[in-house]
Amino acid sequence: MKKEFVVIGLGRFGGSIVRELVKQGANVMAIDTDSERIDEFAQIATQAVVADTTEESVIKSLGIWNFEHVIVAIGENIQASILTTLILKELGVPQITVKAQNDYHEKVLRKIGADYVVHPExxxxxxxxxxxxxxxxxxxxxxxxxxxxxxxxxxxxxxxxxxxxxxxxxxxxxxxxxxxxxxxxxxxxxxxxxxxxxxxxxxxxxxxxxxxxxxxxx
CATH class of the missing domain: 3.30.70.1450 (Regulator of K+ conductance, C-terminal domain)
Incomplete structure (x- = not known):
């Protein structure tokens, strides 16, 4: 059975994760608010969706909370990153990895329950x-x-x-x-x-x- 992931945010970091996970044989749902980025990944990811994950109803409608591992790779919008992580945590997603912009962002993410926090740059x-x-x-x-x-x-x-x-x-x-x-x-x-x-x-x-x-x- 293939492993299944959700990647939210398809900038350079999130996009590279999607490509590598697919290359490794995983099923990946790719999400971004930018339709052009979604068009770019439509032929790469298992499923590519334009969506705003700061809305709990959107996350529920997409069934994201059913996935074992969600990667929040949202770029410069720290508020969107935090809100998305908080909703995922409240919905019981088992593993949440989040990209942090700075040390303060990391502190907040850890306080609200992010399992893994990365500073790629x-x-x-x-x-x-x-x-x-x-x-x-x-x-x-x-x-x-x-x-x-x-x-x-x-x-x-x-x-x-x-x-x-x-x-x-x-x-x-x-x-x-x-x-x-x-x-x-x-x-x-x-x-x-x-x-x-x-x-x-x-x-x-x-x-x-x-x-x-x-x-x-x-």
Whole structure:
């Protein structure tokens, strides 16, 4: 059975989500107040509808509350984003992901019950900056305001040592939760596993601890 999603707001962020979800084989209802955008996605999404989701009657008429996951990707209209999220929450939608414009917007969204809040522009900026600052950092994902998960290429400094020998958690406060070696992926590696040059380490922890780990070890 195909997974089903609703994406509300078809700007650059929402539009890219629709395209990727459809590419992954999901059924997607795409919604926007702009008829031109709906025309653009009519041949992409499973269903494309012109609608104002700040009206509870509209959400009910479209059956949006029956979907398991709704993504609110409304652009600059913060009020519409908040009202839509509030209605979805009150109607019992199991999972609601919302695009936030700023930190204040995020605070309000979390207070009214949004399950996931994303800052696409900010997060991408942070990711690019971190990648540029270190040749060893391959990818970066912010988990919260102070914690992240990063992919780091292992250097000769730690190659040949086991995780228990390096004692990374005690010394730096971060955890290696996965190691990629060629086509092999080790999830929750054992303490006796030895690191090789070129291994990709999946490291999780507080940003300050990750930075210290990269500077001192990698």
């Amino acid at each position: 900010r997060d991408m900026g942070i990711r690019i900056a971190n990648n540029m600052m270190s040749n060893s950092v391959l990818d970066y994902l912010e988990l919260s305001g102070e914690h992240s998960i990063v992919e780091i290429k292992a250097s000769e400094k730690i190659a040949g040592h086991s995780l228990i020998e390096l004692d990374i958690r005690a010394k730096y406060g971060v955890n290696i939760v996965g190691i990629t070696r060629g086509d092999e992926i080790m999830v929750s590696p054992a303490a006796t596993d030895r690191i090789e040059v070129g291994d990709i380490l999946l490291v999780i922890g507080a940003d300050v601890d990750i930075d210290r780990f990269v500077q001192k070890v990698i």
